[in-house]
Amino acid sequence: MSKKMNVESFNLDHTKVKAPYVRLVGVTEGANGDKVHKYDIRFKQPNKAHMEMAGLHSLEHLMAENIRNHSDAVLDIGPMGCQTGFYLSLLNHEDYDDVLTMIEKTLEDVLQATEVPACNEVQCGWAANHSLVGAKEIAKEMLNEKSGWSEVF
Ligand code: ZN
Numbered sequence: 783m784s785k786k787m788n789v790e791s792f793n794l795d796h797t798k799v800k801a802p803y804v805r806l807v808g809v810t811e812g813a814n815g816d817k818v819h820k821y822d823i824r825f826k827q828p829n830k831a832h833m834e835m836a837g838l839h840s841l842e843h844l845m846a847e848n849i850r851n852h853s854d855a856v857l858d859i860g861p862m863g864c865q866t867g868f869y870l871s872l873l874n875h876e877d878y879d880d881v882l883t884m885i886e887k888t889l890e891d892v893l894q895a896t897e898v899p900a901c902n903e904v905q906c907g908w909a910a911n912h913s914l915v916g917a918k919e920i921a922k923e924m925l926n927e928k929s930g931w932s933e934v935f
Contacts, residue, residue, distance in 0.1 A: 808820055817876070
């Protein structure tokens with residue numbers, strides 16, 4: 783891993799991190815001074831564990847819908863292809879502790895959910911592939927380890 787890659791996370795040594803954690807990936811500043819903060823929300827230890835697809839997919843729907851009730855700064859939240867975490871992008875929001883709080887509140891929403899939003903063929907690209915139970919298991923495990931979220935290594 784000597785060559786520096788274009789993608790920040792390809793330069794991260796995934797054998798050195800300790801999931802779960804919430805890591806600032808980087809800050810992008812636009813020409814008018816607006817800033818996008820991107821976070822790596824790592825639920826599972828890379829190459830040791832991962833989220834099963836159906837639960838991950840439902841967690842994605844639930845977090846995408848609910849996190850916007852806790853912050854107006856959310857641009858996007860989406861899963862990693864390795865199924866170990868999510869990326870969260872925020873506009874003009876620099877408060878790391880508030881990020882932890884909005885993630886905590888969003889995961890608590892997941893535990894309270896009685897259905898997965900938008901899990902139908904009109905609103906989703908793979909409506910048959912959902913598990914509310916699976917999403918809740920992932921959320922519960924993540925919440926149980928909240929005290930360690932700020933420690934990446
Ligand atoms: Zn979907």
